[in-house]
Amino acid sequence: MFSVIIPGRPCLTDIVAIDSQPNGQATKFAFNFPLTPYFTDIVVFFLPGTVLPQDTAAAIYIQYPDSEFRFIGALANENPSAVIKVRPPRRTEAQDEDQMLDDGSAAGSNNSAVVTLGISIEPVQVVAPQVTALEGETSSLGGTSTDLVRQTPQQRGISTKVLAQRIIGNAFNFLASFASGNSSNPGQDVVPLKAFQDWWTKFERRVNMDPTFLEREDPNASG
Known part of the structure; x- marks a missing residue:
């Protein structure tokens, strides 16, 4: 092997x-x-x-x-x-x-x-x-070539509030592409439940592969 x-x-x-x-x-x-x-x-x-x-x-x-x-x-x-x-x-x-x-x-x-x-x-x-x-x-x-997850600068710490904001932002940007105007209330968009499930699956996979991506200063908001 x-x-x-x-x-x-x-x-x-x-x-x-x-x-x-x-x-x-x-x-x-x-x-x-x-x-x-x-x-x-x-x-x-x-x-x-x-x-x-x-x-x-x-x-x-x-x-x-x-x-x-x-x-x-x-x-x-x-x-x-x-x-x-x-x-x-x-x-x-x-x-x-x-x-x-x-x-x-x-x-x-x-x-x-x-x-x-x-x-x-x-x-x-x-x-x-x-x-x-x-x-x-x-x-x-100088680091090593042992990346299982992407190497990133070490952070001194990040608050729970900031992490929550980034998770919400990640979800919003992903789900926005699924939004439709088919709603009984004008001005409100509808997002299918499956879209949220797809986001969670994708988000969980990324956390497993790159646990620190939300701690970076410029995380990829689109997930």
């Missing part, structure tokens, strides 16, 4: 399925590769023909030696590839010497340290907040 490229190294295709669902489909995968030579970019992408289940995303995690897994990005059907900036730890000579003494041979040097890249298929509602938090953490570093 997935493949990984670390610039300057062969393409990684030896993916390992970590779990299996009752239907036989795995949802968690892993790649293992050496920590050295040092790298700062990881390219993760869908193999041709890969399509995630509806309302899911592929969360990407990395685990360096002697550390926990950390979320670094995500893929979705709309974003099937990503170039992710990473900052692997640099081992010191003292750490290499200690490792060599522990293993009793030169084989215990930094060359044996392994990185694990985990990919987990999860609900988009679970992954999207992690992407938003990650963008906030990495904005000072």
